[in-house]
């Protein structure tokens with residue numbers, strides 16, 4: 001792994017003063033939209049509208065709406081690099097508006113500056129290194145149990161992948177919860193997400209509407225978190241390595257409200273995302289049998305029951321995951337950064353309050369960086385570690401996704417295990433399916449389903465299993 005496709009980001013100069021999309025000291029050009037147009041654009045027309053505006057206005061364009069701050073979408077890697085990595089501005093944060101009542105205003109996506117940095121440092125140990133690698137056996141057990149439930153039936157593919165990623169993030173957050181508690185937690189989170197993502201909900205749905213939908217369940221989940229924190233504080237749980245233990249009993253012990261915010265943030269941000277990419281990867285492999293056979297051959301070459309550590313090192317499998325992360329646009333944009341005070345930059349003036357958004361989907365569809373960008377082609381990433389401002393599935397700069405390492409462990413392992421499951425079949429995998437909007441993420445449509453043959457023999461034993 002050494003070199004991403006296209007120019008090395010280190011070689012990309014800061015945006016030159018005479019860049020082609022320079023406008024003299026104003027916001028970049030862009031459309032003025034009515035609230036209804038803005039709503040439609042944020043929902044059913046999301047990606048198509050961005051592509052159209054980029055074609056019309058260039059790689060920096062501004063959406064103007066009545067009563068809302070101007071929002072500038074940026075698909076030029078040099079501009080993304082110059083603004084979000086090479087610039088010392090402490091950006092304000094907007095987070096996703098309709099998550100705020102659920103995870104609380106003190107949660108990571110709404111914090112800025114030092115408070116933001118401190119929370120990221122606090123969460124980091126649970127999401128990196130040995131802690132992540134130790135999750136292999138738990139993920140295997142979760143997949144086995146999800147497949148047992150699927151045997152003889154068929155469900156939308158994303159329901160299966162979501163079940164897997166949700167159970168894993170619950171494991172990361174709470175450690176090995178008792179069966180009843182774990183089932184409650186998974187059920188509550190599923191219900192909360194489903195209510196929030198009903199078609200009527202939109203990123204601009206007002207707080208009261210969102211609260212009415214989910215209040216009861218959010219309180220139940222908060223209560224569950226508080227009770228588990230109580231168990232940790234009472235010293236009934238010892239030597240655990242989960243996030244809750246770290247937050248409630250660690251050196252920087254947190255209040256109940258802070259713990260709830262941090263745990264809820266990770267539970268919500270940490271499963272639909274990975275589930276969407278996993279489903280997209282399976283769909284693409286169904287459409288590309290040669291690619292699928294190549295992954296299978298690589299897996300077969302390491303034996304019938306390889307340990308997680310061996311699987312996640314496989315080069316072609318990793319290239320498939322990297323390409324699925326690029327191609328799926330599961331998180332099509334980074335979090336909006338709010339300009340703290342009037343900013344002049346590369347020939348533009350961004351008034352205080354302007355929202356700057358890394359347009360991840362558009363970067364990943366640039367033909368100069370990814371020739372024939374609609375083609376699913378893992379060879380783009382074979383033996384090349386994709387990094388830098390032109391590969392942004394996890395965003396960039398100080399807000400880069402803190403769960404990236406976990407996701408990059410979970411994705412290849414889960415994909416490998418599912419591909420090696422005898423009798424697992426996708427149905428409805430027609431070419432040209434479009435990802436659907438699912439809150440701030442994108443997902444595969446429900447017509448894409450997965451079934452597990454009733455008569456297929458169960459999975460072979462793997463690595464060294466351990467209870468989850």
Ligand code: HEM
Pocket residue numbers: 108109110120127169265266269270271273274277330331333334335336358360392393394395396397398399400401402403404406407
């Ligand atoms: C394939 C899976 C995932 C993708 C594609 C993804 C993508 C992203 C993106 C694009 C951002 C915004 C970054 C920016 O604006 O620069 C983000 C933020 C975030 N992600 Fe992820 N993510 C994934 C998995 C996870 C997981 C597993 C977790 C938790 C364990 C997680 C937790 C978060 C949090 C808490 C933030 C907010 C960070 C902040 O405000 O500082 N994500 N993610």
